[in-house]
Amino acid sequence: MPTPQPRRTPGPRGEPFAVLDPATGEAFDEAPDQRPDELDAIVDRAHDAWRDWRADPVARTTALFAAADAVEAAGADLAPLLTREQGKPLAESYAEIARTAARLRYFAELDPAPQPITDGRPVRTELRWRPLGPVAAIVPWNFPLQLASAKFAPALAAGNTMVLKPSPFTPLATRVLGSVLSAALPQDVLTIVTGREPLGARLASHPGIRHVTFTGSIATGRAVAKGAAASLARVTLELGGNDAAILLEDVEVERIADRLFWAAFRNCGQVCMAVKRVYAPARLYSQVVEALAERAKTVVVGPGIDPGTQLGPVSNAPQLDRVERCTAQALADGARAAAGGHRLEGPGYFFAPTILADAPSGSPVVTEEQFGPVLPVLPYGRLDEAVEAANGTGFGLGGSVWGTDLDRAEAVADRLECGTAWINHHAELSLAQPFAGIKDSGVGVAGGPWGFYGNLRPFVVHRPEEA
Numbered sequence: 001m002p003t004p005q006p007r008r009t010p011g012p013r014g015e016p017f018a019v020l021d022p023a024t025g026e027a028f029d030e031a032p033d034q035r036p037d038e039l040d041a042i043v044d045r046a047h048d049a050w051r052d053w054r055a056d057p058v059a060r061t062t063a064l065f066a067a068a069d070a071v072e073a074a075g076a077d078l079a080p081l082l083t084r085e086q087g088k089p090l091a092e093s094y095a096e097i098a099r100t101a102a103r104l105r106y107f108a109e110l111d112p113a114p115q116p117i118t119d120g121r122p123v124r125t126e127l128r129w130r131p132l133g134p135v136a137a138i139v140p141w142n143f144p145l146q147l148a149s150a151k152f153a154p155a156l157a158a159g160n161t162m163v164l165k166p167s168p169f170t171p172l173a174t175r176v177l178g179s180v181l182s183a184a185l186p187q188d189v190l191t192i193v194t195g196r197e198p199l200g201a202r203l204a205s206h207p208g209i210r211h212v213t214f215t216g217s218i219a220t221g222r223a224v225a226k227g228a229a230a231s232l233a234r235v236t237l238e239l240g241g242n243d244a245a246i247l248l249e250d251v252e253v254e255r256i257a258d259r260l261f262w263a264a265f266r267n268c269g270q271v272c273m274a275v276k277r278v279y280a281p282a283r284l285y286s287q288v289v290e291a292l293a294e295r296a297k298t299v300v301v302g303p304g305i306d307p308g309t310q311l312g313p314v315s316n317a318p319q320l321d322r323v324e325r326c327t328a329q330a331l332a333d334g335a336r337a338a339a340g341g342h343r344l345e346g347p348g349y350f351f352a353p354t355i356l357a358d359a360p361s362g363s364p365v366v367t368e369e370q371f372g373p374v375l376p377v378l379p380y381g382r383l384d385e386a387v388e389a390a391n392g393t394g395f396g397l398g399g400s401v402w403g404t405d406l407d408r409a410e411a412v413a414d415r416l417e418c419g420t421a422w423i424n425h426h427a428e429l430s431l432a433q434p435f436a437g438i439k440d441s442g443v444g445v446a447g448g449p450w451g452f453y454g455n456l457r458p459f460v461v462h463r464p465e466e467a
């Protein structure tokens, strides 16, 4: 049965839409439902603002540093609002805000210096980097501020302007963030738009947009790429993941169990690069299942706003339904719930932290992205089988290998077909690191200088040495 929602019947376009608190399932505020045809004027203004914004890198750096300070100063307003609409524990909302400010400062300091090109000919060729123009950003609901900043910080630092659309499930903190930033940035350099579809589709295919940077599901990513093809805008797609963690024979289970558990369950498992499958050697299988189940049974689940909460609700009703369906299917396929396996009674979108043992390898909880507080643990006999299973998927975001002999673990990690492979960790990213999923997990690169240059185009000046 789909989860009942007190959502008011969607009104005619232009009427505000309700935003729900996933800890109660109740509407607590609303956001504007902007019409797709409003985008024409918004993109025009972003284009006009681009003329000045691209021209003065020093003013840009100053403004972005001021923006970072303003974001930090607004933390006490932003964090509770983010928790209220998204569900995550308050400390994690504060972490998103800190990351947003840090990202603004990191990219503000990057400088696309001109590069001479020498190839032995009597010419002076120089590569200079130029911004692209107005960029469209489309963001999901799992890390509304952090993922928005992963888009606007490099794009604006590179001299572009941006129109950014948050998920309709989590528009509020992003709107407040937009007002906070607008005090530090020139008008129309960053515009937040909110609304239901087809607002995102229209933004992705708008002829005035030169780069579409999207984070979300694979299906929507394909639609966005199709839309952007109409104007041949550049696309960067950060899509879903089904990351495997392979435990090696020499792993010390109790030593790594906390880290492994949180690599799967942070933000209620709603992390693109969370551990979504664990492969454990047959000899250690029961011990691994038990260690993870013990943690799943004792973790404090509750409203994110409560100080003791470690795990909040699932962020929205459709996602809760998906997690429930996927778990029920695994149990019907023969899996055993070593912990959880069901929704929690009471209001809100709470699901018991779940460890599934003995799930068949073809069950959707193994082959698809569950994106919730549910983790299958699978046994393996030969290591090659585990590597093959980890790679045997259309996803290619991340993966990890856990063991005591780090050289051996690294040799196994090197065989993973994905964008980032961790050893004895998972989902740890520094701002300076590139982040690029392969296969269905993404197109293009985010993060670090590579993400910065993804917002620039090469411009070459070629002149002879002599007149």
Ligand code: NAD
Binding pocket: 138, 139, 140, 141, 142, 143, 147, 165, 166, 167, 168, 197, 199, 200, 201, 202, 204, 215, 216, 217, 218, 219, 220, 221, 223, 224, 238, 239, 240, 241, 271, 272, 273, 369, 371, 397, 437, 441, 442
């Ligand atoms: P989603 O694809 O449903 O929505 C993402 C965004 O796209 C939202 O703002 C949504 O309103 C908008 N949208 C919906 N239809 C659209 C269309 N036709 N054209 C343009 N925009 C449209 O994803 P979601 O459920 O919000 O987020 C969860 C997904 O995001 C998961 O698959 C997760 O793995 C992925 N994700 C990936 C990364 C990464 O960096 N790889 C990071 C976080 C989340």
